[in-house]
Amino acid sequence: MIFDFELVADSIPKMLMGIGMTFQLLFLSAFLGLILAILLLLMRISGKWYLSWPAQVHIYIFRGTPILVQIFIIYYGLPQFEFIRDSIFWPILREPFGCAILALTLNTGAYVSEILRGGVLGVDRGVLEAGAALGLSARQKFIYLTVPIAARLSLPAYSNDFISLMKATALASTITLVDMMGIARTIVSQTFAPYEIFISLAIVYMILTWIIQKTFGRIEKYLSRYVKPEGLA
Amino acid sequence: MTTPTPEILIQMKSVNKYFGNFQALKDINLEVKKGEKIVVCGPSGSGKSTMIRCINRLEEHTDGHIVIDGNELTDKVKDINAIRREVGMVFQSFNLFPHMTILKNLMLAQRLVRKTSKAEAREIAMHFLERVKIPEQADKYPVQLSGGQQQRVAIARALCMKPEIILFDEPTSALDPEMINEVLEVMTDLAKEGMTMICVTHEMGFARSVADRVIFMDAGEIVEEAEPEDFFLNPKNERTQKFLSQILTH
Numbered sequence: 001m002i003f004d005f006e007l008v009a010d011s012i013p014k015m016l017m018g019i020g021m022t023f024q025l026l027f028l029s030a031f032l033g034l035i036l037a038i039l040l041l042l043m044r045i046s047g048k049w050y051l052s053w054p055a056q057v058h059i060y061i062f063r064g065t066p067i068l069v070q071i072f073i074i075y076y077g078l079p080q081f082e083f084i085r086d087s088i089f090w091p092i093l094r095e096p097f098g099c100a101i102l103a104l105t106l107n108t109g110a111y112v113s114e115i116l117r118g119g120v121l122g123v124d125r126g127v128l129e130a131g132a133a134l135g136l137s138a139r140q141k142f143i144y145l146t147v148p149i150a151a152r153l154s155l156p157a158y159s160n161d162f163i164s165l166m167k168a169t170a171l172a173s174t175i176t177l178v179d180m181m182g183i184a185r186t187i188v189s190q191t192f193a194p195y196e197i198f199i200s201l202a203i204v205y206m207i208l209t210w211i212i213q214k215t216f217g218r219i220e221k222y223l224s225r226y227v228k229p230e231g232l233a
Numbered sequence: 234m235t236t237p238t239p240e241i242l243i244q245m246k247s248v249n250k251y252f253g254n255f256q257a258l259k260d261i262n263l264e265v266k267k268g269e270k271i272v273v274c275g276p277s278g279s280g281k282s283t284m285i286r287c288i289n290r291l292e293e294h295t296d297g298h299i300v301i302d303g304n305e306l307t308d309k310v311k312d313i314n315a316i317r318r319e320v321g322m323v324f325q326s327f328n329l330f331p332h333m334t335i336l337k338n339l340m341l342a343q344r345l346v347r348k349t350s351k352a353e354a355r356e357i358a359m360h361f362l363e364r365v366k367i368p369e370q371a372d373k374y375p376v377q378l379s380g381g382q383q384q385r386v387a388i389a390r391a392l393c394m395k396p397e398i399i400l401f402d403e404p405t406s407a408l409d410p411e412m413i414n415e416v417l418e419v420m421t422d423l424a425k426e427g428m429t430m431i432c433v434t435h436e437m438g439f440a441r442s443v444a445d446r447v448i449f450m451d452a453g454e455i456v457e458e459a460e461p462e463d464f465f466l467n468p469k470n471e472r473t474q475k476f477l478s479q480i481l482t483h
Contacts, residue, residue: 130328134342135318
């Protein structure tokens with residue numbers, strides 16, 4: 001077969017018209033997901049079973065099922081219930097965009113809360129004891145010691161999840177959203193050239209991944225300014 | 234129980250501590266007066282650390298009474314943090330806050346617990362950094378300092394809270410030999426100024442020159458308690474004799 005570079009050059013700008021939708025899905029669900037993750041984390045480490053248990057169930061369900069299934073259940077399933085159609089959330093859940101955001105948020109929230117929990121567990125116990133010995137309250141220890149240290153420890157895993165989330169936004173095209181993937185599928189149906197189009201799309205996603213990696217790399221470097229440089233014993 | 238006389242800062246009466254079935258402290262009775270310097274020694278696992286960790290309630294004692302400056306430590310003590318700010322602690326592994334500069338390490342608790350103004354907290358921090366002879370390190374992060382310097386910062390951090398008592402939990406055990414002295418010097422200065430100190434350490438030279446009393450613990454019990462001269466020259470208990478012969482022959 002012949003690889004049609006002209007088609008690639010033509011279709012990349014078209015697909016980039018969907019980048020706004022991709023970004024909206026990514027940033028909105030990442031933001032809401034982070035809030036959810038912090039909430040789930042606090043529930044899990046609260047030491048109260050009636051908070052920790054629901055959080056664990058949520059995490060188990062959303063880590064244990066494919067995100068595509070979650071999107072479909074929310075998009076096709078929720079409108080079946082009358083109380084949902086009657087609720088104040090209906091204007092959001094009626095729209096595929098709202099459903100996609102909800103699904104991505106619930107999913108990334110589950111993963112990120114586990115990432116953050118790993119960070120919290122990684123904080124040196126001695127540091128917290130020193131805080132306690134100086135008279136800091138549990139809340140002060142959490143805010144001033146646990147959070148900044150756990151944030152640094154969580155960042156590498158979080159950046160991975162952020163990239164996964166970016167790629168997962170492509171699934172929103174299955175519920176009629178016109179993101180980059182949605183546009184690519186439209187072009188494919190018109191040109192019957194899946195090879196060129198999807199390779200072009202893959203390149204766009206790779207560039208985005210590269211930018212995200214670099215950005216997180218910089219944040220990591222900043223947050224690790226107080227960590228021993230490697231090789232220095 | 235009766236309220237202790239004011240000059241007694243720490244009173245432990247029949248204190249027991251269990252970790253599960255293991256009894257870490259057995260019937261501990263100890264009184265520490267204001268200005269006294271106590272050195273606690275004993276083999277590892279003898280309960281030395283556990284004992285001083287009970288004093289600022291990093292560990293909860295199982296039964297018995299612990300009274301700090303007239304306030305008994307119980308489950309009902311609502312403001313354990315109020316007692317903790319009177320009792321400074323220096324740890325074996327320094328436990329500086331790694332994400333903060335030295336200056337911020339010294340300012341944090343002053344700001345949050347003592348509610349000191351920023352300017353004053355900074356001034357107090359610099360004052361104590363000068364006392365431990367490393368004011369020039371104020372803007373560095375802990376990891377950029379040597380172990381001895383970090384431990385001196387940890388001492389300064391405890392002093393910033395102006396505590397009545399400082400507990401030292403093997404402050405020199407994690408240090409390279411050449412750094413032990415710089416830390417002991419700071420501690421000796423502190424002792425000379427009249428600070429009330431309980432120090433878990435195996436630095437017998439320090440014990441001899443600084444301690445008012447030396448306490449020997451073994452298997453969770455206080456086995457012997459004596460003035461340094463007596464302790465080293467005429468240890469009465471067999472276990473003390475054995476321990477001293479082991480650490481002093483090298």
